[in-house]
Amino acid sequence: MMLTLTDIHTHYGLSHIVRGVDLVAEAGEVVGVFGRNGVGKTTLLKTIAGWVRPSAGEIRLDGERIDGLSSDGICRRGVGFVPEDRRIFPGLSVEENLALGFLQVPGRSGAQNRAALERIYARFPRLMERRRQTGTTLSGGEQQMLAMARVMVGAPRLLLVDEPSEGLAPMIVADIYAIIAELKASGCTILLVEQNVTQALAVCDRFVAIDRGAVVLSGTGGSEPDRIALMNTIAL
Ligand SMILES: Nc1ncnc2c1ncn2[C@@H]1O[C@H](COP(=O)(O)OP(=O)(O)OP(=O)(O)O)[C@@H](O)[C@H]1O
Numbered sequence: 175m176m177l178t179l180t181d182i183h184t185h186y187g188l189s190h191i192v193r194g195v196d197l198v199a200e201a202g203e204v205v206g207v208f209g210r211n212g213v214g215k216t217t218l219l220k221t222i223a224g225w226v227r228p229s230a231g232e233i234r235l236d237g238e239r240i241d242g243l244s245s246d247g248i249c250r251r252g253v254g255f256v257p258e259d260r261r262i263f264p265g266l267s268v269e270e271n272l273a274l275g276f277l278q279v280p281g282r283s284g285a286q287n288r289a290a291l292e293r294i295y296a297r298f299p300r301l302m303e304r305r306r307q308t309g310t311t312l313s314g315g316e317q318q319m320l321a322m323a324r325v326m327v328g329a330p331r332l333l334l335v336d337e338p339s340e341g342l343a344p345m346i347v348a349d350i351y352a353i354i355a356e357l358k359a360s361g362c363t364i365l366l367v368e369q370n371v372t373q374a375l376a377v378c379d380r381f382v383a384i385d386r387g388a389v390v391l392s393g394t395g396g397s398e399p400d401r402i403a404l405m406n407t408i409a410l
Pocket residue numbers: 186189191209210211212213214215216217218
C-alpha cells in the first residue's frame with residue numbers, strides 16, 4: 175500500500191509540531207523516520223493513524239484521502255499502529271489483547287478470526303503458552319511482541335511502528351526486527367520510528383530525518399554517504 179503525505183501540519187493547541195512534511199512510502203517499502211527527541215516523529219505517526227488530526231495537508235493511501243477519517247476508519251483501511259507505549263490493556267489476558275486486533279477487520283467470520291489467531295500462535299509460541307496470562311504481566315519484550323502480534327492479526331498493509339526496540343535487550347530487539355523483516359517480505363509497507371538508527375537502517379529501504387517538525391534530509395538505507403549524512407544530521 176502506497177502512503178503519500180503532502181505538506182502535513184499538526185498542532186497541539188498553539189504548538190506547531192509537524193511543520194509541512196512531505197513523505198512517500200511505496201508499497202512494500204520500509205521507510206525509517208529518524209530525529210532527536212521531541213522533533214515530532216511520534217506526532218507524525220499519530221497523525222497518519224488518525225489519533226491526532228492534521229491542521230493542514232493531505233494523507234493518501236493508494237491515492238485515497240484518509241486525513242479526516244477516524245482512527246477506527248483508518249485502521250479498517252489496513253493501517254496498523256504499534257505505539258511506543260504498546261497499549262497492552264491491563265486486566266485483559268494475552269488472548270483477549272490479541273482479540274482486540276479483530277476489531278481492525280470487522281468483516282471476518284469467527285472461523286477466519288480463529289485461523290488468524292492460530293497463525294499468530296504458530297509464529298509466537300510464547301504468546302500461546304501465556305495466552306491465559308494477564309498481558310501486563312509479560313516481560314517488556316513479550317509485551318512488544320504482543321503489541322506487534324495484535325496488529326498482525328488484522329494483516330495490515332501499512333504498519334506504523336514507534337520505537338519498537340526501546341528498553342529491550344539486544345536479543346529481543348533482534349526478534350522484533352526479524353518480525354519487521356518478515357512483514358516487509360510479505361509486502362507490508364512500514365514506517366519505522368527508531369532511536370536505534372543502526373539497527374533500523376538494516377531493514378530500511380529509505381529514510382527521512384526530521385528536525386523541528388520538518389524533513390531535513392532523505393536518503394537510501396543502503397547508501398553509505400546517505401548514512402553518514404544522517405548520522406551528522408541527527409547528532410547535531
Ligand atoms: N499531547 C500533547 N500535547 C501537547 N504537546 C505535545 C503532546 N504530545 C507531544 N507534545 C509535544 O510535541 C513535541 C513533539 O513530540 P513527539 O513525541 O512527537 O516527538 P518525538 O520526535 O516522537 O520525540 P520522542 O522521541 O521523545 O518520542 C514535543 O515537544 C512534545 O512535548
